[in-house]
Every structure is written in structure tokens, then in C-alpha cells.
Amino acid sequence: MLDIMATITETTIFYIMTLCFCKTCRFQTVISRIAPPVVYTMAVIVMTFFVDIGAYRIFVIFALMIVLILICYKVSIHSAFIVMELAYLLIAPLTESVGLSIMGVIYHGNVMTQVDGTAIIKWQIYVFIILLRLLFLIIAYRLLKNFKYDIQAKDAAIVSISFLLVFVVSFASTYGYLNLETSDTSLLDLITSVLGVVFIVQFLYSRNVSYLRDQEQRDKMQIAQLQQQFAYYQEKMKDEERVRSIYHDLKNHLLVMESRQNTEDTRQMAETLRSQIADYEDxxxxxxxxxxxxxxxxxxxxxxxxxxxxxxxxxxxxxxxxxxxxxxxxxxxxxxxxxxxxxxxxxxxxxxxxxxxxxxxxxxxxxxxxxxxxxxxxxxxxxxxxxxxxxxxxxxxxxxxxxxxxxxxxxxxxxxxxxxxxxx
CATH class of the missing domain: 3.30.565.10 (Histidine kinase-like ATPase, C-terminal domain)
Known part of the structure; x- marks a missing residue:
């Protein structure tokens, strides 16, 4: 039951991250939104209960996330990596390392128990990690729900370097627990927690850089529009001054033309000219x-x-x-x-x-x-x-x-x- 609950929270995190970052769907909205979490859930269940590949499942999850995002959404490759990195950080390194570190202090380092000869994490700690995962998800969603800035490739590369540091230490901890059956990974968990915070700070910095870059571009566009509008009225003002300068002379010429050539064609011509300059009397x-x-x-x-x-x-x-x-x-x-x-x-x-x-x-x-x-x-x-x-x-x-x-x-x-x- 705890495994199923954990899988549900994993899928929810993956879904929320795609919701925050992936705005343009390749297919119908329902298909693009529902397909990735469904496929992801099925894959996690298979790897949890039917395929024993230990810590190497992480690489399968990484590849699966990126492929699903690129298939269902119109996003760049580096944006897909950002979604994968944030989702994985919330799913495993950050929540598990922080949860194990906190509960390790409470249980004086005794976080494992024996069930049928197998060492597993105590169920109380398992529940605490799931609750911590939901808490971090709520915080992340509130921070990212209105995210609409394009993180450039160079900024994404810097964030990915921070993620690699987190991943290496986190993978070492997971590999030791799942593949080598190491019970004490407290030091690695503490390092993962610190590196996870560094990653978050780096990401938030990149987000702010993207916001400032976007705002600068908007400001430049506003200034360009205002300057264009101002130049238009300046040019109109010059034209109006030239026309108004000859307006009174033209009016006198019309009077002379009407008096000298008192024909229907002349009067019609004068009336036409008079109507064309009528705007300048208004x-x-x-x-x-x-x-x-x-x-x-x-x-x-x-x-x-x-x-x-x-x-x-x-x-x-x-x-x-x-x-x-x-x-x-x-x-x-x-x-x-x-x-x-x-x-x-x-x-x-x-x-x-x-x-x-x-x-x-x-x-x-x-x-x-x-x-x-x-x-x-x-x-x-x-x-x-x-x-x-x-x-x-x-x-x-x-x-x-x-x-x-x-x-x-x-x-x-x-x-x-x-x-x-x-x-x-």
C-alpha cells in the first residue's frame, strides 16, 4: 500500500511539473495531459513489482520522462530536461534525503527494520517521506504555476550541472541501499539535501534571469512603440503646418476663381476644393x-x-x-x-x-x-x-x-x- 501511495505521489509530481512548464500540446489537450502520467505510472509499477534492476531504474525513469514530454508537448529539449530534473528532485533526492535525515535524528540513526529477513525502511519514515513529498509539491506548484519564461539553453546547462551533482550523490545512496544492501547512508543523504538546496537556488536564479530578460525585452518594445507613435505625430504636425500655412491663400484663390469664371464647372470645382479643405476649419x-x-x-x-x-x-x-x-x-x-x-x-x-x-x-x-x-x-x-x-x-x-x-x-x-x- 505504501508503494502504491508513493507511486501515486510520483505520478502527481511528474504531472504537475509538465503542467507548469509545458503549455503547448502536440495532440488534443486531454491526450497530451493524460498520456504521460498514465504511461509513467505503468512503468513505475512494472519496475517496482515485476522487474528487479535496483538503482538502475533511475536511468529508465529519466529517459521515459524526457521522451513522454517531447512526444506530447511542443517544448525544447533543454526544457524537457528541466522538467525531468525538477520532477526527479521532488520525487527522490530532496524528499528522501531530507526525510531520512530528519527521521534519522528522531530514531537515533535506527531507520531500518527487518521483515522476513529483509532490511527495509520503517513504515513511519516511509509515511513521513510521502507527506514531505506532498508538502514540497505544493510549495513547488505555488512557485511555478505561472511560469511563462523561456529558460535559455546556457542557463539550463548551468542548472543541469547542479543537478548532476545532486544525482551522483543520490544515486550512490540509492545504489548502496538497493544493490549493496547498505543500511547506513546518512552522510550521503545529508550531502544530497545540501546539494538539492543548491540546485533549487540555482534554478530560482535562472528563473529570475529569464524574467528580467523577458521584462527588458518588453520594455524595449514598449519604448519602441511609444517612439514610433511620437515620430508619427511629429511628422503629422509638420505636414499640418505646411497645409495650414497655405489654407487661407487657397481660400482666397477659390473666391477669385468663383467670381471670374461664373460657370457651372468652375463652381463645381471650387465646391470640391472647398470640401477637401473643410477638415482644417474643424x-x-x-x-x-x-x-x-x-x-x-x-x-x-x-x-x-x-x-x-x-x-x-x-x-x-x-x-x-x-x-x-x-x-x-x-x-x-x-x-x-x-x-x-x-x-x-x-x-x-x-x-x-x-x-x-x-x-x-x-x-x-x-x-x-x-x-x-x-x-x-x-x-x-x-x-x-x-x-x-x-x-x-x-x-x-x-x-x-x-x-x-x-x-x-x-x-x-x-x-x-x-x-x-x-x-x-
């Missing part, structure tokens, strides 16, 4: 030329998508904000509102942008209707979460840079972003 004059360009660009995009866009913005005297931060706040917020509005019927598409100084605070409010079933989120609903989802975090960073605060409200299918920034 400018939102905020007091900040850069913000004017942003609002004009977003208003044009909203019109293309049949969205009612309204902007009441007074930025006169607000000169403490950098253009890049203005672009980050207004550009991302309005883009989010446009994206949400696209999923609504045309008569419900509405975006309102307001900004003004209220005493010593800059108050910015952006509202839009949202489809039913939407929930407040600061991430993204897109599948590619690595590329998308920067909008709101970037807005928060830009606002917090000036000591401001953001609040997000969803009430009666109206999404409201409210920003308060104190004047310096």
Missing part, C-alpha cells in the same frame, strides 16, 4: 499644437468607423507635460475607445474626450460605450499578450510620472477613464 484648438494634431488624427479615424467623436479640451497654460507623454495618454486612450466602439452598432458608437484645469489639477476624462459582457481590465483581450496590452500600463506610467492618478469605471455599459494630474 480643428480642435486645445492650446497645444501637438495635442491638436493627435485629436484631429483620432477624429478622422473615428469618422472612418462611423463613430461620433466629441472633444472639449482646454490645454492653455498646460506646458509642463512632454509631447511624448501627451501622445501616450491621449493616443492610447482614444485608440482603446475606438477599438471598443467598433464592436457596437453604429447608433451606439460614441467617444467623448474632455480635459481642463480644475483649480490646481488637470482633469482628463475619456468615455466610450462598450459592448455587453466587457469587464474592467488593465491588460488586453487580444491573443498575443506579449505584443498587445501596453496601452493602459503606458498611460499609468505617463500619469504617475507627474504624480497623477488613473481610475477606470464601467457603469451601465459606459467605460470611463479619469485622470487627475496635479500642477507642479
Amino acid at each position: 480643428y480642435v484648438h486645445t492650446g497645444n499644437e501637438f495635442l491638436d494634431i493627435i485629436l484631429k488624427d483620432k477624429a478622422a479615424k473615428a469618422r472612418e468607423k462611423q463613430i461620433d467623436f466629441s472633444a472639449m479640451v482646454d490645454f492653455h497654460g498646460i506646458d509642463f507635460m512632454e509631447p511624448l507623454d501627451i501622445s501616450t495618454i491621449f493616443g492610447n486612450a482614444i485608440d482603446n475607445a475606438i477599438e471598443a466602439s467598433e464592436h457596437l452598432p453604429e447608433y451606439q458608437r460614441l467617444i467623448t474626450v474632455k480635459a481642463e484645469r480644475v483649480r490646481d489639477m488637470l482633469l482628463i476624462t475619456i468615455e466610450n460605450n462598450t459592448p455587453p459582457g466587457n469587464h474592467l481590465t488593465e491588460g488586453t483581450t487580444k491573443k498575443d499578450r506579449f505584443v498587445h496590452g501596453f496601452g493602459i500600463p503606458n498611460i499609468k506610467k505617463a500619469v504617475e510620472k507627474y504624480g497623477g492618478q488613473c481610475s477606470f469605471q464601467l457603469k451601465e455599459r459606459t467605460y470611463r477613464l479619469k485622470i487627475l494630474i496635479p500642477f507642479p
